[in-house]
Amino acid sequence: MTRTDVASGVVRSSLPGVPEIDRLVFQTPDCFRLPREQISQLRPRLIREAVRFHRDSCPEYGSFLGQLGFDPDDIADERDLDRVPQFPASVYKRRPVTSTPPAEVVQTFHSSGTSGRLSSVPRDEATLQRLLGSIRAGLEMLEPLTGEGDPEDNVVLLNLGPPRSAAGSLWFSYVMTLVEILAPTHHYGTAATVRYAEAADDLAGVLAAGKRAGVIGSPLAVRRLAEYCLANNRTVAGGDAVFVMTGGGWKQPTGEELSRIELDTLLMKAFGVHDASQLRDAFNQVEMNSVLLECEQRRKHLPPWLYAVTRDPRDLAPLPRGAAGLLSFVDPTAGSFPCFVLSDDIGVVHEPGCPCGRTTETVEITRRVRRSQELGCALQTERLQAERQLADLLEADPGPRGSG
Amino acid sequence: MSAGQAGTERLWTTAADGRRVAVWRTSGGGAPGGPVVVLAAGFARRMRHVGAVALYLARNSAVVYRYDPLDHVGLSDGEIRDYTFTSSLSSMRAVVDLAVERERAAAVTLVAASLAGRVAYRLAGLDPRVAAVATLVGVVDVRRTLVAVLGADYTTYELAELPADVAFEQYRIDPRPLWLDHRDHGWTSIEGTIDDLRRTSAPVTNFWAADDDWVRPEDVERAFEEGTGGPRRLLELPFGQHDLSGNPVAARVVMRALTEVVVGDAVPGGQVADPSFEEIVELAVSERRAESAQLAEDLEGTRR
Numbered sequence: 146m147t148r149t150d151v152a153s154g155v156v157r158s159s160l161p162g163v164p165e166i167d168r169l170v171f172q173t174p175d176c177f178r179l180p181r182e183q184i185s186q187l188r189p190r191l192i193r194e195a196v197r198f199h200r201d202s203c204p205e206y207g208s209f210l211g212q213l214g215f216d217p218d219d220i221a222d223e224r225d226l227d228r229v230p231q232f233p234a235s236v237y238k239r240r241p242v243t244s245t246p247p248a249e250v251v252q253t254f255h256s257s258g259t260s261g262r263l264s265s266v267p268r269d270e271a272t273l274q275r276l277l278g279s280i281r282a283g284l285e286m287l288e289p290l291t292g293e294g295d296p297e298d299n300v301v302l303l304n305l306g307p308p309r310s311a312a313g314s315l316w317f318s319y320v321m322t323l324v325e326i327l328a329p330t331h332h333y334g335t336a337a338t339v340r341y342a343e344a345a346d347d348l349a350g351v352l353a354a355g356k357r358a359g360v361i362g363s364p365l366a367v368r369r370l371a372e373y374c375l376a377n378n379r380t381v382a383g384g385d386a387v388f389v390m391t392g393g394g395w396k397q398p399t400g401e402e403l404s405r406i407e408l409d410t411l412l413m414k415a416f417g418v419h420d421a422s423q424l425r426d427a428f429n430q431v432e433m434n435s436v437l438l439e440c441e442q443r444r445k446h447l448p449p450w451l452y453a454v455t456r457d458p459r460d461l462a463p464l465p466r467g468a469a470g471l472l473s474f475v476d477p478t479a480g481s482f483p484c485f486v487l488s489d490d491i492g493v494v495h496e497p498g499c500p501c502g503r504t505t506e507t508v509e510i511t512r513r514v515r516r517s518q519e520l521g522c523a524l525q526t527e528r529l530q531a532e533r534q535l536a537d538l539l540e541a542d543p544g545p546r547g548s549g
Numbered sequence: 550m551s552a553g554q555a556g557t558e559r560l561w562t563t564a565a566d567g568r569r570v571a572v573w574r575t576s577g578g579g580a581p582g583g584p585v586v587v588l589a590a591g592f593a594r595r596m597r598h599v600g601a602v603a604l605y606l607a608r609n610s611a612v613v614y615r616y617d618p619l620d621h622v623g624l625s626d627g628e629i630r631d632y633t634f635t636s637s638l639s640s641m642r643a644v645v646d647l648a649v650e651r652e653r654a655a656a657v658t659l660v661a662a663s664l665a666g667r668v669a670y671r672l673a674g675l676d677p678r679v680a681a682v683a684t685l686v687g688v689v690d691v692r693r694t695l696v697a698v699l700g701a702d703y704t705t706y707e708l709a710e711l712p713a714d715v716a717f718e719q720y721r722i723d724p725r726p727l728w729l730d731h732r733d734h735g736w737t738s739i740e741g742t743i744d745d746l747r748r749t750s751a752p753v754t755n756f757w758a759a760d761d762d763w764v765r766p767e768d769v770e771r772a773f774e775e776g777t778g779g780p781r782r783l784l785e786l787p788f789g790q791h792d793l794s795g796n797p798v799a800a801r802v803v804m805r806a807l808t809e810v811v812v813g814d815a816v817p818g819g820q821v822a823d824p825s826f827e828e829i830v831e832l833a834v835s836e837r838r839a840e841s842a843q844l845a846e847d848l849e850g851t852r853r
Contacts, residue, residue, distance in 0.1 A: 153774040154781065155774055156781070157783045158782075159784070160756075160785065160789075162787035172790050251825070270826040274798050293719060294718075295718070298719070326830060329838075
C-alpha cells in the first residue's frame with residue numbers, strides 16, 4: 146500500500162515482510178544459544194506453518210495428511226511435534242515430490258547412493274539459500290578455527306570434491322561446492338579421481354602464505370589425502386592453522402565403516418594439528434535441508450528451527466531423548482518439498498546440555514540401517530503405504546513436475 | 550558475452566587529488582535505454598559485494614558503474630584506517646565524471662548503501678548531473694549511527710583525547726581524520742543531512758529496514774519530511790535489518806523493488822527480469838577471484 150504524507154509530500158510504501166523462518170535462519174546471531182523457552186515457542190510455530198504450507202501446496206503430502214487425519218493446527222507445543230507425519234526417505238526415490246511450480250525449481254538434486262534407486266529432491270532458491278543459511282549460522286562454531294575476522298580474507302578452503310560446474314545434480318558434491326560462497330576455495334575432484342598431490346602442495350602453500358586452511362571432503366577422501374602426505378613426505382605442521390571438515394558417508398568401498406578415532410590419529414599426524422577439535426564432521430542428506438555442524442566438543446547441534454526425534458524401527462513409536470533409534474527430522478526451512486522425513490540412519494538425539502554452552506539438542510549418528518534385519522513391520526508397512534499413495538496420485542495425475 | 554548476459558569491464562579513474570579509483574562497469578543483458586547508475590557499497594564493503602545489485606540493474610537495461618572509494622577496503626588507493634566522508638565524496642564524484650563521459654550521458658542515478666547513502670545525499674545537492682538517488686538503509690544521522698556501531702560518541706571528544714584507532718569488524722579505523730572531517734565539513738549531524746536533502750531537487754528514495762539497529766526509523770522520517778527539496782519516497786522493509794545482504798531471501802525482494810525504482814519505465818517489457826541463483830553465486834565467486842588477481846597484480850607492481 147502506498148500513501149502520501151500531505152504536509153511533507155513524502156510517499157511511503159512497504160515491501161513484503163521478512164518471514165519468521167528467514168529472520169531466524171539469517172538474522173539471528175548466536176541462534177544456537179537462544180533461551181530454551183524461546184526455542185520451545187518458535188519451533189512449533191514455524192513447523193505448524195510449514196506443515197500447513199506443504200499440506201496446501203504438495204498434493205502428495207496433503208493427501209497423506211488427509212488419510213492420517215492430521216491437522217497442522219493441532220500442533221500446540223513441542224510435545225506435538227512427534228506426531229507430524231513424515232515421509233520415509235524412500236518416497237523421494239520414486240520421483241520428485243514437490244510443493245513448488247517447476248519454473249521455480251533451481252535444480253533437482255540426487256542422493257549419492259551406490260545401490261538401488263536414488264532420491265530426487267527439487268529445490269527452489271529460498272530453500273537453497275536457507276540450506277546455506279544453516280551453514281552460515283553454524284559457522285560461529287568454527288570461529289576458533291577460522292581465526293579472527295572475515296573468513297573471506299583469512300581462510301582458503303581445499304575442497305577434495307569437484308567444482309560446482311562438475312558437481313551436477315549430485316547433492317553431496319553440490320553442497321560441498323557451496324562453501325565457495327563463504328571463502329576462497331580450490332577444488333581437486335574430478336569425475337574419476339582426486340588430485341591429492343596438488344591438494345598437498347596447496348595446503349603447504351596456504352600455510353606458507355600465513356593463511357588458515359580448511360580441508361573439506363568425505364572422510365574417505367580426507368583419509369586418502371592424509372595417507373598421500375604421509376607416504377610422500379608432504380606432511381605439514383598445521384598447528385592451529387588447519388582444520389578439517391568431513392561430510393558424507395563413513396562407509397569404505399569394502400562396506401566397512403571408517404573408524405573416527407583412527408582417522409583422527411592419521412589426520413593429526415599428517416596435518417600436524419594440535420587438537421582433535423580441529424577435525425569436525427557435518428551431517429546432511431538430500432532429503433534434509435539443514436546442515437548439522439559439530440561444535441568444539443564435536444557434537445552435532447540441531448539448529449533451533451529443526452526438530453529431531455528417534456523412533457522405534459519396529460513400530461515407529463517416538464523414543465525418549467538419549468535412546469538409539471531410527472532418526473527422523475521435521476525441517477521447516479524447505480519450501481520446495483515437504484522436509485519431514487524418516488531417515489535411514491540409526492542414531493541418538495541428546496537433550497540440550499552440551500558442555501559448549503549452546504542450548505540446542507545434539508544428534509549422534511551411529512550408522513545406516515541394515516535394512517532386512519532391522520526394519521520392523523511398521524516401518525515397512527508405512528513405507529509401502531506412503532509409496533502406494535504416491536503411486537496412486539501419480540497415476541491420477543501423471544503430468545510432469547519437479548524438473549529443474 | 551552472450552546475449553542476455555551481463556558483462557563487467559574493469560576500469561580506473563582519477564580523483565581530484567590524483568589518486569586512483571577502481572571502477573567496474575556492468576552492462577548488457579537487456580534492451581538499451583536504461584539509466585546510467587553509479588553504485589556505492591556500504592562502509593567496509595567492497596564493490597564486489599554489490600555485484601548482485603549491479604547484475605539486477607544491468608539485466609534490466611541500466612549501465613552500472615560501481616567502485617571502491619579512496620581510503621577504504623578494496624582496490625582503490627588508500628587504506629580504510631584513514632577513511633573520511635570527504636574522500637568518499639571525491640571518489641563518488643570522480644566516478645560520476647567517468648560515467649557521464651564514457652556513456653555520453655547528461656545525468657546519472659546514484660544508488661548507495663548505508664554510510665555511502667550519506668555521501669550520495671551530499672553529492673546530489675551539489676551536482677546537477679545527479680538525476681535521482683536511491684539509497685539502501687541510507688544513514689541520515691551519522692553521529693547516532695557511529696555511536697551505535699562504535700559504542701562512543703567521538704564527536705564530543707577533543708581531538709587530542711581521541712584514541713589512535715577504534716575497531717570496526719576486523720578493521721582498525723583512525724577516528725582523528727573523521728573527527729576533522731566532521732568539524733570542517735559537517736557530515737555527522739542529521740541537520741546536515743536535512744540541509745543536503747533540501748538542496749537536492751532530484752527524486753530521492755530510501756529503503757529502510759524496520760529492525761535496523763544502526764539507523765532509527767524516526768530519524769529517517771524526520772530527514773525525509775524536512776529535507777523536501779524534491780520528490781521523496783520511503784520504502785519500508787518490515788523486520789529487515791541493516792545488513793540486507795545477510796538475508797538473501799529478503800535481499801531479492803529489495804533488489805527487485807530497487808530495480809523498479811531506478812529503472813522505472815525503461816524495464817524491458819515492464820517486468821523486472823531476475824538473475825538466477827546460479828548466476829548470482831557464480832558472479833560472487835568470479836568477482837572475488839578477479840579482485841584477488843588485481844590485488845596480487847598491484848602487490849607485484851609495488852615490489853617492482
